[in-house]
Amino acid sequence: MQRSTLLLAGTALLTSLLTACSGGLLGSEKAAEGPIRIGMAVPLSGSSAPIGPNMKNGAQLAVDEINAQGGLLGRELELDVEDEACDATSAVAAANKLVSAGAVISVGGYCSSATLPTLPVFDKADIPMIIPAANSEQLVQQKLRSVFLINPTGAQQSEAAIQFIRKRQARTVAVLDDNTSYSTDIAKRTTELAKQAGITVTNTSVTPGESDYGSTVTKVLSGNPDFVYWTGYFQEGGLLVDQFRRAGYAKDFMVADGSVDPSLASIAGGADGVFATMTQTPDTIEGAGDWIAKYRKAFNAEPGPYSTQSYDAVRVAAEAIKKAQTTDGKKVVEALEQLKDFPIFSGPLTFNDRHTLSQGGFQILVVKGGKFVLQDSLR
Amino acid sequence: MGRWVGPAGLLVAVAIPFVDASPYTLNVLTTAAIFVMLAAGLNIVVGYCGLLDLGYVAFMAVGAYTSGILSTAFELPLLYTIPAVLVVAVLAALVIGAPTLRLRSDYLAIVTLGFGEIIRITATNLDFTGGPTGIFGIPGIDVGGPAGFYFVCVAVVALAVLGSARLERSRLGRAWMFIREDEDAAEAMGVNTYRVKLLAYVFGAIWGASAGVLFAAHLSAVSPQSFVFLQSALVLMAVVLGGMGSARGVVVGAVVISVVPEVLRDLGAFRYVFFGVVLVVVMVLRPQGLWPVRRREPERVDAPVQEGVRV
Amino acid sequence: MIQLVWDGLFVGSFYALVALGYSMVYGIIKLLNFAHGDIYMLGAFAGFVVLSGVGGVTAAFSVVALVGALVAAMAVTGGLGVLVERVAYRPLRGSPRLAVLITAVGVSFTLEYGVAAAGANPRVFPVRVESQAWQVLGVRITLAQLALMAIAVGLMIALDRYVNRTSTGRAMRAIALDPKGALLMGVNVNAVISRTFFIGSALAGAAGVMAGAYYGKIEFLMGFLIGLKAFTAAVMGGIGNIRGAMLGGLLLGLLEAFGAHFLGGEWRDVFTFAVLIVFLSVKPTGLLGERVSERV
Numbered sequence: 001m002q003r004s005t006l007l008l009a010g011t012a013l014l015t016s017l018l019t020a021c022s023g024g025l026l027g028s029e030k031a032a033e034g035p036i037r038i039g040m041a042v043p044l045s046g047s048s049a050p051i052g053p054n055m056k057n058g059a060q061l062a063v064d065e066i067n068a069q070g071g072l073l074g075r076e077l078e079l080d081v082e083d084e085a086c087d088a089t090s091a092v093a094a095a096n097k098l099v100s101a102g103a104v105i106s107v108g109g110y111c112s113s114a115t116l117p118t119l120p121v122f123d124k125a126d127i128p129m130i131i132p133a134a135n136s137e138q139l140v141q142q143k144l145r146s147v148f149l150i151n152p153t154g155a156q157q158s159e160a161a162i163q164f165i166r167k168r169q170a171r172t173v174a175v176l177d178d179n180t181s182y183s184t185d186i187a188k189r190t191t192e193l194a195k196q197a198g199i200t201v202t203n204t205s206v207t208p209g210e211s212d213y214g215s216t217v218t219k220v221l222s223g224n225p226d227f228v229y230w231t232g233y234f235q236e237g238g239l240l241v242d243q244f245r246r247a248g249y250a251k252d253f254m255v256a257d258g259s260v261d262p263s264l265a266s267i268a269g270g271a272d273g274v275f276a277t278m279t280q281t282p283d284t285i286e287g288a289g290d291w292i293a294k295y296r297k298a299f300n301a302e303p304g305p306y307s308t309q310s311y312d313a314v315r316v317a318a319e320a321i322k323k324a325q326t327t328d329g330k331k332v333v334e335a336l337e338q339l340k341d342f343p344i345f346s347g348p349l350t351f352n353d354r355h356t357l358s359q360g361g362f363q364i365l366v367v368k369g370g371k372f373v374l375q376d377s378l379r
Numbered sequence: 380m381g382r383w384v385g386p387a388g389l390l391v392a393v394a395i396p397f398v399d400a401s402p403y404t405l406n407v408l409t410t411a412a413i414f415v416m417l418a419a420g421l422n423i424v425v426g427y428c429g430l431l432d433l434g435y436v437a438f439m440a441v442g443a444y445t446s447g448i449l450s451t452a453f454e455l456p457l458l459y460t461i462p463a464v465l466v467v468a469v470l471a472a473l474v475i476g477a478p479t480l481r482l483r484s485d486y487l488a489i490v491t492l493g494f495g496e497i498i499r500i501t502a503t504n505l506d507f508t509g510g511p512t513g514i515f516g517i518p519g520i521d522v523g524g525p526a527g528f529y530f531v532c533v534a535v536v537a538l539a540v541l542g543s544a545r546l547e548r549s550r551l552g553r554a555w556m557f558i559r560e561d562e563d564a565a566e567a568m569g570v571n572t573y574r575v576k577l578l579a580y581v582f583g584a585i586w587g588a589s590a591g592v593l594f595a596a597h598l599s600a601v602s603p604q605s606f607v608f609l610q611s612a613l614v615l616m617a618v619v620l621g622g623m624g625s626a627r628g629v630v631v632g633a634v635v636i637s638v639v640p641e642v643l644r645d646l647g648a649f650r651y652v653f654f655g656v657v658l659v660v661v662m663v664l665r666p667q668g669l670w671p672v673r674r675r676e677p678e679r680v681d682a683p684v685q686e687g688v689r690v
Numbered sequence: 691m692i693q694l695v696w697d698g699l700f701v702g703s704f705y706a707l708v709a710l711g712y713s714m715v716y717g718i719i720k721l722l723n724f725a726h727g728d729i730y731m732l733g734a735f736a737g738f739v740v741l742s743g744v745g746g747v748t749a750a751f752s753v754v755a756l757v758g759a760l761v762a763a764m765a766v767t768g769g770l771g772v773l774v775e776r777v778a779y780r781p782l783r784g785s786p787r788l789a790v791l792i793t794a795v796g797v798s799f800t801l802e803y804g805v806a807a808a809g810a811n812p813r814v815f816p817v818r819v820e821s822q823a824w825q826v827l828g829v830r831i832t833l834a835q836l837a838l839m840a841i842a843v844g845l846m847i848a849l850d851r852y853v854n855r856t857s858t859g860r861a862m863r864a865i866a867l868d869p870k871g872a873l874l875m876g877v878n879v880n881a882v883i884s885r886t887f888f889i890g891s892a893l894a895g896a897a898g899v900m901a902g903a904y905y906g907k908i909e910f911l912m913g914f915l916i917g918l919k920a921f922t923a924a925v926m927g928g929i930g931n932i933r934g935a936m937l938g939g940l941l942l943g944l945l946e947a948f949g950a951h952f953l954g955g956e957w958r959d960v961f962t963f964a965v966l967i968v969f970l971s972v973k974p975t976g977l978l979g980e981r982v983s984e985r986v
Contacts, residue, residue, distance in 0.1 A: 044647065044648065044810075045648075045650065045651060045803065045806070046911075047911050049806060049810035049910075050810045050811045050812065050909075052810075053810070082644070083644065083647075083650070086604060087604050087605060088513075088598050088600060088601075088602055088604065088605045089410060089598065089605060092406060092410075092597075092598055093403070093406055093407060093410065093641060096401075096402040096403040096405070096406035096407075097403040097406075097644070099402045099403070100401035100402050100403035100404070101403075111604070112512055113511060113512050113513050113600075113602035113603075113604055114602070114604065116512065116513070116515045116600045116602070117515065117598040117599055117600035120599050121402070125402070136512055138512050138515060141516075142515070142516050179503055179504075179511055179955075179956050180511050181510065181511040181512035181602075184510060184511055204954045204955050204956070205954065205955040205956035206955045207915070207955065207958070207959065209911060209912070209914070209915050210915055210916075211901055211905040211907070211912065211916075212697075212700070212701045212704070212905065214697040214700065214701065214947075215694060215697045215698065215701075215946065215947035215948075215950040215951060216950055216955050218693050218694060218697055218947075218951065219950060219951045235812050235907060235909065238906070238907060239905055239906070239907055242905075242906060246820075246823070246830075246832065247830060248823070248830065263811070263812065263814070266814040267812065267814055267906055267907045268906070269818055269820070269906055304811075425788070431788070478967065478971045479967065479970075479971065481971070481974065482970060482971070482974050483974070485716070485722065485925065485929055486925060486929075486970055486974055486975070486976070488722070489921065489922060489925040489966070489970075490966070490967050490970055492918075492921075493922075493963030493964075493966055493967055494963070494967070496959055496960075496963055497959075497960050497963050497964065500956070500957070500959055500960050501960060503956070504956045504957065504960075608918065612724075612795055615788075615791070615792075616792050616795060619786075619788045619789060619791065619792050620792060623786065623788065648803070648806060648807040648810075649803070649807055650803070651799045651800075651802070651803035651806075652799070652800050652803045652804050652807060654796075654799055655795075655796040655797065655798070655799030655800030655801075655803070656796070656800055657796070658792055658793065658795065658796030658799070659777070659778045659793045659796040659797060659800070662782065662789050662790075662792045662793045662796070663778070663781045663782060663793065666781075666782050666785030666786065666789045667785065667786065667789075668789075
């Protein structure tokens, strides 16, 4: 063949280079019209896969509501969801795909370590990011002006946790994390704060995805704690509640917001009396039952962790675009910075100069009859 | 036609951005290029020398972390970290290889898997590696935006693939294949098998760590989740799928393994179901790989093992 | 301290059950069956489906229902194991050994994400074994733990007898030793391999149901980590050796318990793997393994 065919192919390729399709390096940018595209990268595969649909549905609900009211700037909203798999490579591919598809704002981001490398991708394309779930301090350390966190940070959550721990007059506290950045962040800060408060405290990690935490439970109980704080997610949280109880532990057990899910109680086979540090949720807000009913009706599923935050992220995005009267990234960022007391589930939203929530709004919930209800508003 | 395959492939790789230069396409291409480099490196260890390595991304992690930490802590341009990366990679290869290379096949496999996990977990637990969040804000290699960086990657990877193909034909390469075919015979013929195997490891580590540097530059962040066991398995799949020991086959395999999941992105939940089926079907249809090496000598008849059961 | 030993042995018996299948398959066709952990996962889901189908089982019948689900799940996973071997492994016999490794990973993806497509959320097992605990020598032991360990040990003894005392078992050992010779001596190699897959997969399925019933939570990736651990356990015990796999499983459970206790959970796996590496450098064939020489 082969030489001639290949030469032919080569010539063909070169010709196509010279004529240069519009999408190529030598081509021009295509203009974006039509619907306003909102990008969202969430985990849909891998071990965090269960979270993705919660976030996607929450965001979709807000998009549908806004579209039902006539859209934004006379255009419809459209939600573009991509899989980030909680893995840096996938997340960057997803972010680039969203940029290429013409997204003007991003409302995704769940795993902090996978979200971090996507920040420069969106930032370079002038796309503001309203991150609904990922809340590691490192996200705002790079001081990118286009990054906003609407989930309270680990610092705020650990302060709420220690406040409650002191209220319960615990003397020996065991903090357990799952060795992911979200979880260790809260755990390390809580441990530090507890030490400062003169409380005896230990911190240990478990490997997420396993079933048996018996040896960890034994180890923790050998220190005779009167307060256990789990800062990971509900899957392991449910197992831990169960295994601590089976091992005879009957004192205080508290979980962080990643574990606030009805499944916690069902996995544990009952979790009544378990406390949680959590921002406001539809369950704890008067009159938010409508929202839950709407969500159920739309997706035939219960809202899960980060459904509300994703819903709010879209609303915040829409509000900023409306204020800016354009989808231009820089103007939208300015509008976001100027938002004042915009009502979202966790309370009135105003961004501080670090682009995180100026108040965390954490409160303490307790499981009663399998449901999380308000225990202490910490005010 | 053999001579034209490499240049033609390279031409295609260089030409694609002129046809489609969306950030997404460039990203997929860059990721694929880096993956090709990894596969070329693992091919030295598994394909040439026959050492089953299930923890290969450990070397990539070593490269990515070393360059990431040095460049962020001392605000160095990424290129300046390369000497350090090479030194650390060679050290890592010696540390991992020295105690384990006396083991054979599947015992070696579990030990390399163990080392891969040890490196990942250690990076998660230590503070100077950034804990579970990892290192971020790594300076890229700035040469005319993502397209420029992609061309740099293509150039480096092309050199790496060529280099590995050269190694195959060297004296050392022949020693590797001797060991792969019959270690005892190689030993008997005076090959210092231990040292030669260690060298395969060292070369594999250098390739992997260099890919790690490109990886860090590409993503601007390095975190432990990028180095899970599944990644090692994927690189190994690229090598086997392409055709073990075949430099060009491995390039094809790597492109398939890194691009197919992206192509299947729109299938949503069924993405990996299809990917799995594709893997099974391809392997059943082409058990020697997509583009296996042509053996110059007739296949040795394996006396004691019955064909039907030799798996 | 004794509590730690008990914790380790209990987890270890799960590892051992899964490791058995790994080791049997390896012994007979030298394949690292990476899909084996996912068979365990499917066992748990099969049990889940059966028990959900039965509906509200009253406490009195829950034991009967559980045993029924156990048997059903073992049948399902056993059949599935045979099917997987037939479709993805058998066509590749005679090909390079690593080719089968790839189809194994392919099968693993297909199984995991096939289940995930039906809903990635973790499921809660409809029946849960709960019972009172006794203090024996300062160790908390529950009836449920004892019952599960008894089942595990029973299955292992049955398997050991089967392999060592029956003609099929003899055929398995013959194939492991010399496939060609076995074929010439009239052993139906394919049938024996199918049977090996059936037994190994059924054991993993049983472990899956037991894990579901004891821990309460099942999800599509639950087989991944335990598959990796079973592989480790099988190698520790001397891969291909059935008693070695049991021993390796228990040993791994103990190592993990002690590692987690003295070094903390975050360093546990580093400790386990480090011990494994040191151990294999001293005794390269595992606890009970014999020297094998084959190539990749």
